[in-house]
Amino acid sequence: MKTKRILATATCAAFFASTATGLWAQDLTIGRLTEQSSIDPHFNNAGNDQPSKHMTFESLVTPNSKFEIVPELAESWENVDPNTWIVHLRKDVKFHNGDRLTAADVVFSLDRSVNVPNSPSSYFRLRGDITVEAVDDLTVKIVTKEPWPAAIESVGRIPIVNKAVAESATTEDFNAGKAAIGTGPYKFVSWARGDNVKFERFDDYWGGLPEWEHVTMRFIPNEASRVAALLSGDVDFIDGVSPNDIDRINGSGSAKVWSVPTVRIVYLQFDQRDRESPFVKDKSGKLLNPNPLMDSRVRLALSKLVDRQLLVDRVAGGGEPASQLVQAGICGYNPDIPEAERDVEGAKALLTEAGYPDGFAITIHSSNDRFAKDADVALAVAQMWAQGGIQIDDVNALAFANFTANATKGEYSVMEYSYAGTFPSAEDYLKSMLGTYDADRGIGGVNRGRYSSAKFDEALGKSLLAFDRDEKCALMSEAMKIGMEETGVLPLYFLQSNWATAGNVSFEPAINDDWDIRYIHP
Amino acid sequence: MSDQTPVPPIVVSRPAVWLAWITESPAMAAGSAILMLVIGMAILAPLISPQDPYDLLSLSLFDTKLPPGSQSYDGSTSYLLGTDGQGRDILSGILYGLRISLIVGFGSALIAGAIGTIVGIVAAYFGGWVEALIMRLVDLQLSFPAILVALMLLAFLGKGVGNVVLALVIVEWAGYARTARSAALVELGKDYLTAAKVSLLPVRRIIFVHLLPNCLPPLIVLLTIQVARAISLEATLSFLGVGVKATEPSLGMLIASGFSYILSGTYWITLFPGIALVVTVVAVNLIGDHLRVALNPKLRA
Numbered sequence: 001m002k003t004k005r006i007l008a009t010a011t012c013a014a015f016f017a018s019t020a021t022g023l024w025a026q027d028l029t030i031g032r033l034t035e036q037s038s039i040d041p042h043f044n045n046a047g048n049d050q051p052s053k054h055m056t057f058e059s060l061v062t063p064n065s066k067f068e069i070v071p072e073l074a075e076s077w078e079n080v081d082p083n084t085w086i087v088h089l090r091k092d093v094k095f096h097n098g099d100r101l102t103a104a105d106v107v108f109s110l111d112r113s114v115n116v117p118n119s120p121s122s123y124f125r126l127r128g129d130i131t132v133e134a135v136d137d138l139t140v141k142i143v144t145k146e147p148w149p150a151a152i153e154s155v156g157r158i159p160i161v162n163k164a165v166a167e168s169a170t171t172e173d174f175n176a177g178k179a180a181i182g183t184g185p186y187k188f189v190s191w192a193r194g195d196n197v198k199f200e201r202f203d204d205y206w207g208g209l210p211e212w213e214h215v216t217m218r219f220i221p222n223e224a225s226r227v228a229a230l231l232s233g234d235v236d237f238i239d240g241v242s243p244n245d246i247d248r249i250n251g252s253g254s255a256k257v258w259s260v261p262t263v264r265i266v267y268l269q270f271d272q273r274d275r276e277s278p279f280v281k282d283k284s285g286k287l288l289n290p291n292p293l294m295d296s297r298v299r300l301a302l303s304k305l306v307d308r309q310l311l312v313d314r315v316a317g318g319g320e321p322a323s324q325l326v327q328a329g330i331c332g333y334n335p336d337i338p339e340a341e342r343d344v345e346g347a348k349a350l351l352t353e354a355g356y357p358d359g360f361a362i363t364i365h366s367s368n369d370r371f372a373k374d375a376d377v378a379l380a381v382a383q384m385w386a387q388g389g390i391q392i393d394d395v396n397a398l399a400f401a402n403f404t405a406n407a408t409k410g411e412y413s414v415m416e417y418s419y420a421g422t423f424p425s426a427e428d429y430l431k432s433m434l435g436t437y438d439a440d441r442g443i444g445g446v447n448r449g450r451y452s453s454a455k456f457d458e459a460l461g462k463s464l465l466a467f468d469r470d471e472k473c474a475l476m477s478e479a480m481k482i483g484m485e486e487t488g489v490l491p492l493y494f495l496q497s498n499w500a501t502a503g504n505v506s507f508e509p510a511i512n513d514d515w516d517i518r519y520i521h522p
Numbered sequence: 523m524s525d526q527t528p529v530p531p532i533v534v535s536r537p538a539v540w541l542a543w544i545t546e547s548p549a550m551a552a553g554s555a556i557l558m559l560v561i562g563m564a565i566l567a568p569l570i571s572p573q574d575p576y577d578l579l580s581l582s583l584f585d586t587k588l589p590p591g592s593q594s595y596d597g598s599t600s601y602l603l604g605t606d607g608q609g610r611d612i613l614s615g616i617l618y619g620l621r622i623s624l625i626v627g628f629g630s631a632l633i634a635g636a637i638g639t640i641v642g643i644v645a646a647y648f649g650g651w652v653e654a655l656i657m658r659l660v661d662l663q664l665s666f667p668a669i670l671v672a673l674m675l676l677a678f679l680g681k682g683v684g685n686v687v688l689a690l691v692i693v694e695w696a697g698y699a700r701t702a703r704s705a706a707l708v709e710l711g712k713d714y715l716t717a718a719k720v721s722l723l724p725v726r727r728i729i730f731v732h733l734l735p736n737c738l739p740p741l742i743v744l745l746t747i748q749v750a751r752a753i754s755l756e757a758t759l760s761f762l763g764v765g766v767k768a769t770e771p772s773l774g775m776l777i778a779s780g781f782s783y784i785l786s787g788t789y790w791i792t793l794f795p796g797i798a799l800v801v802t803v804v805a806v807n808l809i810g811d812h813l814r815v816a817l818n819p820k821l822r823a
Binding site: 224227242244245247248307310311314315368375376379380382383384386387392394395396397398 | 788
């Protein structure tokens with residue numbers, strides 16, 4: 001008891017001492033699920049490189065924790081004609097080696113980003129087909145081949161490196177630290193592969209003095225070990241917290257879980273090819289022709305059988321029930337689409353109307369290693385469908401690699417998938433999930449069920465052409481309404497992501513699932 | 523009995539003799555009692571289990587992950603051993619899971635045993651290229667780890683109890699063939715078989731009436747061990763997600779489904795099916811051990 005009080009006094013004293021001098025001088029240790037593939041920011045445009053990348057490097061614009069695109073190295077930009085963008089850079093930005101940021105660095109970086117040898121996933125998709133030139137020291141002109149309303153949101157997210165340093169540098173030079181010179185709040189210190197990566201504060205950071213003095217990221221791929229490291233005080237922050245561990249962490253008294261429904265949607269795709277679908281049968285086991293999943297009434301009935309709230313509360317370990325593909329607040333969300341409610345009688349009436357009063361037999365396929373509870377959710381949906389008279393032949397959960405290979409070949413009838421767009425807009429979702437499959441035009445990329453509706457395609461086409469943001473959002477929400485009325489896919493819920501902090505560290509959960517040092521506060 | 527050396531298997535007919543033989547060792551008695559209990563529970567599962575865990579309509583998501591002894595949300599059932607993440611009663615899941623374990627265990631061991639024994643004896647009796655061909659095939663089969671072969675077969679055949687039995691027969695027959703051959707070779711060198719051969723008895727009669735019965739003791743021991751092995755192999759395959767259907771879980775699958783919750787305090791999903799599996803396998807092994815001693819005169823000195 002006495003020791004405790006002394007300790008408490010000592011802590012208080014230390015607290016006041018530190019605030020008094022205005023120096024936090026705090027160190028942060030992070031337990032990370034994944035390890036970056038490189039320190040070269042242009043080497044790999046993948047999620048696992050993101051946390052370390054954004055310590056050291058910045059881009060013209062960046063998504064914040066609400067998934068809104070906000071200016072970073074760009075101060076402002078204007079669209080002088082549909083194909084031309086003028087970007088004004090911040091004046092006071094310094095690189096870690098003391099150089100000032102100039103337009104030449106930006107031009108060099110945008111060009112380098114698609115020319116890194118052996119890149120597993122380059123920035124080609126973000127950069128698109130553009131030409132870039134420096135107008136003066138702090139102004140960059142970007143010219144697109146075709147009118148591209150989202151050019152800044154896309155091109156602007158490519159990391160900016162120091163031209164003088166990176167011009168002759170290889171990816172290995174970045175990994176060794178020699179070329180890892182950016183404008184970000186933390187300087188790269190060292191990377192011990194398989195173990196940790198270290199950073200230290202950049203005192204001349206344009207955004208003010210960063211909150212942490214030293215940041216160490218340890219790679220702890222095992223879920224249980226990561227939680228154990230947090231609870232034992234070895235690390236202050238962990239990502240990739242499984243729903244199973246939430247109660248345990250919150251109950252520990254020393255750590256706290258931060259959760260948010262992300263923009264990643266979990267949904268079902270239906271095989272809508274005009275043929276017998278391989279896993280849709282009558283109750284005697286004969287393949288059904290025509291395929292009932294072609295009928296939008298059948299798909300709506302299946303949607304009405306699902307109790308999304310129950311799924312989220314009892315099976316998925318959290319999340320937000322989904323009645324459309326994006327959440328409120330995101331461009332393309334349609335407030336007129338009603339919340340999907342469970343309605344077994346309504347579903348049965350629809351099935352009768354469609355000519356299946358006694359239902360039919362079906363097998364659901366899902367992954368079992370792609371996101372939290374994927375296999376459990378598929379089983380729970382099966383249970384709900386069974387209660388509506390659908391006979392469940394099987395629920396088959398496979399490793400994602402196998403599952404998605406077969407699903408893409410059209411070998412399944414009902415597939416459980418998840419999807420997250422790259423931009424804070426419904427565009428990616430509508431285009432990839434519901435647009436009629438057209439590889440050449442880059443539409444229907446994940447439309448494995450081959451939903452195809454002329455009405456939807458027309459609405460989508462209009463929205464893709466719109467240049468004005470408000471008009472575009474309105475047109476997309478129109479397309480969203482059509483897609484949801486026809487139940488092109490069956491939205492289930494927005495996946496919840498969980499992070500955990502120890503002690504007094506606080507966190508802003510990011511709805512796009514990428515966390516950033518800027519969201520972690522002492 | 524101990525003073526009569528090489529004897530054909532003990533021929534016991536009267537129940538009293540059977541009982542005396544079983545109770546001769548406490549391990550054997552315990553093993554048999556437990557196995558009888560397990561078999562009884564498995565047979566009576568549809569009558570005694572509170573829920574049909576394979577009927578999706580009888581499950582409720584309102585009852586997920588309830589601790590042992592909880593009531594269902596509508597108060598109609600009480601879950602003695604708790605429920606899993608799909609609202610499935612663990613007790614019912616165990617009872618039905620035991621059925622799968624026993625069907626797979628005994629089914630695959632008996633079928634593999636029958637095939638392997640006949641193939642092995644035929645190899646020993648005919649010798650020459652027949653023997654060479656069969657035994658190289660056996661060598662080939664035994665050089666692959668059983669779990670690996672079973673995994674590949676099931677990936678190819680698809681899930682289901684029938685396919686698991688088929689896969690286990692394919693991985694297990696070779697062991698019997700090798701044992702049967704060596705036992706048959708020993709017997710073939712004995713005078714009574716030479717006598718049978720010179721009497722010009724039909725080959726079928728020599729093999730099935732004279733040779734086979736005298737090769738049985740080591741095979742019976744192998745059979746019991748293989749039953750236990752098949753039960754754990756099925757559980758392993760289901761744990762890895764290639765065994766039985768997800769809507770009709772076996773013990774291995776129940777264990778797998780609760781595995782991720784163990785550290786978060788929801789222990790019952792894995793613990794109870796795990797205990798049921800261990801108890802069953804140990805019981806069969808106890809019987810196998812006793813049989814090994816009882817049927818091997820050398821060990822009874």
